[in-house]
Amino acid sequence: MTDAATPxxxxxxxxxxxxxxxxxxxxxxxxxxxxxxxxxxxADLLFWFLVGPHVPPGVMxxxxxxxxFDFNILMVIALPVLIGVWVYLGYSIVTWxxxxxxxxxxxxxxxxTHLGVQTGWIAITSVIVLFLAGYGxxxxxxTHGAGGGQGPNPVWTPTAAHIxxxxxxxxxxxxxxxxxxxxxxxxxxxxxxxxxxxxxxxTSLDVIHSFWAYQLSIKADANPQIDNxxxxxxxxxxxxxxxxxxxxxxxxxxxxxxxxxxSKQGFENWATTTEKATAANTKLLPPFAWTYVPDANGADxxxxxxxxxxYSPSEVYGAKQPAS
Amino acid sequence: MSxxxxxxxxxxxxxxxxxxxxxxxxxYFLPQSGxxxxxxxxxxxxxxxxxxxxxxxxxxxxxxxxxxxSYMVQAPNGQWQHNTxxxxxxxxxxxxxxxxxxxxxxxxxxxxxxxxxxxxxIEVLNGKAIHVYDSNSGNGVGxxxxxxxxxINVPLVGVDSNATNICSSAPCNSSSVSNTITFTFITxxxxxxxxxxxxxCGLGYLFGNGxxxxxxxxxxxxxxxxQ
Numbered sequence: 001m002t003d004a005a006t007p008x009x010x011x012x013x014x015x016x017x018x019x020x021x022x023x024x025x026x027x028x029x030x031x032x033x034x035x036x037x038x039x040x041x042x043a044d045l046l047f048w049f050l051v052g053p054h055v056p057p058g059v060m061x062x063x064x065x066x067x068x069f070d071f072n073i074l075m076v077i078a079l080p081v082l083i084g085v086w087v088y089l090g091y092s093i094v095t096w097x098x099x100x101x102x103x104x105x106x107x108x109x110x111x112x113t114h115l116g117v118q119t120g121w122i123a124i125t126s127v128i129v130l131f132l133a134g135y136g137x138x139x140x141x142x143t144h145g146a147g148g149g150q151g152p153n154p155v156w157t158p159t160a161a162h163i164x165x166x167x168x169x170x171x172x173x174x175x176x177x178x179x180x181x182x183x184x185x186x187x188x189x190x191x192x193x194x195x196x197x198x199x200x201x202x203t204s205l206d207v208i209h210s211f212w213a214y215q216l217s218i219k220a221d222a223n224p225q226i227d228n229x230x231x232x233x234x235x236x237x238x239x240x241x242x243x244x245x246x247x248x249x250x251x252x253x254x255x256x257x258x259x260x261x262x263s264k265q266g267f268e269n270w271a272t273t274t275e276k277a278t279a280a281n282t283k284l285l286p287p288f289a290w291t292y293v294p295d296a297n298g299a300d301x302x303x304x305x306x307x308x309x310x311y312s313p314s315e316v317y318g319a320k321q322p323a324s
Numbered sequence: 325m326s327x328x329x330x331x332x333x334x335x336x337x338x339x340x341x342x343x344x345x346x347x348x349x350x351x352y353f354l355p356q357s358g359x360x361x362x363x364x365x366x367x368x369x370x371x372x373x374x375x376x377x378x379x380x381x382x383x384x385x386x387x388x389x390x391x392x393x394s395y396m397v398q399a400p401n402g403q404w405q406h407n408t409x410x411x412x413x414x415x416x417x418x419x420x421x422x423x424x425x426x427x428x429x430x431x432x433x434x435x436x437x438x439x440x441x442x443x444x445x446i447e448v449l450n451g452k453a454i455h456v457y458d459s460n461s462g463n464g465v466g467x468x469x470x471x472x473x474x475x476i477n478v479p480l481v482g483v484d485s486n487a488t489n490i491c492s493s494a495p496c497n498s499s500s501v502s503n504t505i506t507f508t509f510i511t512x513x514x515x516x517x518x519x520x521x522x523x524x525c526g527l528g529y530l531f532g533n534g535x536x537x538x539x540x541x542x543x544x545x546x547x548x549x550x551q
Contacts, residue, residue, distance in 0.1 A: 172524070
C-alpha cells in the first residue's frame with residue numbers, strides 16, 4: 001500500500017508528486033475523507049430508503065423481515081467500505097498519475113509503508129468483522145433461528161402461545177405436507193394462516209432434500225429420519241415459492257411448488273375442507289410421526305416386501321402397518 | 325511464431341470452439357429423446373387421445389437396459405414408440421389411457437394413491453371410477469403418472485405378480501395381463517411440464533430411485549404443451 005494519500009504526505013516536499021510544489025501540497029487525507037463521507041452517506045441513504053424495502057426475501061414473515069433487515073445492515077456497512085476503496089483508487093489515479101513528460105510519480109521509501117494507515121485499516125476492518133459476527137449471532141437468537149432448520153431439538157424457540165405445526169415431507173421429487181393438528185391429513189398444497197407462528201417439521205422419505213420457502217425465509221434440510229424444525233411467524237398474506245435447494249436427482253429442478261399465506265378464517269376453512277376431502281386417504285396413511293423410515297426393501301432395491309416392517313419408535317411410511 | 329504456426333493455432337482453437345458449441349447445443353438444447361407429436365393428428369380444438377403403457381422390463385428391443393421399467397407411447401399412427409416427450413396442444417382436453425402391465429405393491433407414500441388433478445379427480449380402473457386406491461390392498465400400485473407442476477397424480481394399479489402371462493418385453497399387448505386406467509385432464513398454456521413416476525421402481529438402486537427413475541426416457545419425461 002502506498003502512503004501517498006496519508007496525512008504525512010501532506011508535509012512532504014515536492015518529491016511526493018509532480019503536480020505540486022513544496023509548501024503547496026494539499027491535505028490529501030482530508031480531501032479523500034470528505035469525498036468518501038459525502039458519497040458513502042448518499043449511497044447508504046439511497047440504498048436504505050429506495051432499495052432496502054425491496055431486497056429479498058421481502059417482509060411476508062418475521063424471519064423474512066429480519067433477514068431483509070440484516071441484508072440491508074450488511075449492505076449499509078459494505079457500501080462505505082466499497083466506496084472508500086473506489087474513492088482512494090480514483091483520487092490516486094487523478095492526483096498522482098504520471099504526467100506526460102513529467103517526473104516519475106512518487107515511489108521509494110515513503111511508498112512502502114505507513115503505520116497509521118495499516119493500523120487503521122486493520123483496526124477498522126476488524127471492528128467491522130467482529131461487529132458483524134456478533135450481530136449475526138444475535139440475529140439468530142433474536143429471530144428464533146432466522147428461519148433455518150435447528151434440528152430435532154431447537155435451541156431458539158418462539159414464545160407464542162399457539163404454534164401451528166406443519167410437517168414437510170421431501171421425496172423424489174416433490175414436497176408434501178401433513179397437518180397433525182387437523183387429523184394428520186397430507187396435501188401437496190402448503191397453506192398457512194397469517195399472524196401465526198408456524199413450526200415447520202422437515203423430513204424426507206428418501207435422499208436429502210432441502211425445503212426452501214423463499215418468501216417465508218425458511219430453509220431447512222430434509223433428511224430421512226430427522227425432524228428438522230424451523231420457525232417463523234407470518235405477517236402478511238400472499239403466495240410464496242417452495243423449492244428444493246439440495247441437488248437430489250433427475251427431477252430436482254422440477255421439485256417446486258407454491259404455497260399461500262391466507263387469513264386465519266381462510267386457513268380454517270381450507271384445512272377443515274381438505275381434512276374432510278382427504279379423509280379416505282388419510283386413514284390409509286401411517287399414523288402421524290415426526291419421522292418415518294422409508295421401506296427398507298425399497299432402499300436396497302427390493303420391492304416392498306411386507307415382512308420388513310420396522311415399527312416403533314419410528315413409523316414406517318409406506319409399508320403396511322402392523323396390527324396395533 | 326511463424327505464419328504457419330499462427331494459422332495452425334488459430335484453426336485448432338476455432339475447431340475447439342466449434343466443437344464446444346456443437347456439444348452444448350446437442351447436449352442442452354436438442355431433445356434427448358424422441359418427441360411424439362399429437363398436435364397435428366386432430367383438428368384444432370379437438371380433444372387428444374393419448375395412450376401409453378408401462379411394464380416391468382423393457383426387454384431387448386430398446387437398448388442395453390433390458391431389465392428397466394419404462395413407459396411407451398402410442399403415436400397417432402398407432403405405432404408404439406419409446407418416447408417420453410409428448411407434444412400436445414395447449415388448453416385442450418386430453419383423454420389418457422394407460423395400459424399397466426407391471427405388478428405393484430404398497431406405496432412408499434400413500435399420498436400418491438390419491439387421484440388428483442384429473443377431471444373430477446377420478447381415474448377409471450378397468451371400468452370402475454376411483455378417487456383413492458389403497459396401495460396396501462390387492463395388487464398394490466405399480467407406478468404413478470404424475471405431473472407435479474399441474475397437480476396431476478394418477479396411481480396405476482399393479483397386475484397380479486403371480487400371473488403366468490406377465491409381459492416381459494415391450495411393447496406389450498393384450499396377450500399379457502394388464503390393467504387399463506383412463507382419465508382426462510386439460511392442458512394449461514404453452515410450456516414444458518415434467519411428468520414422473522412416484523413409485524421408486526428402479527430395482528437394485530438406492531431407495532429404488534436410481535436407474536430408470538434417474539434417466540430420461542424411462543419413468544419420466546415432458547409434456548410439451550404448445551400453442
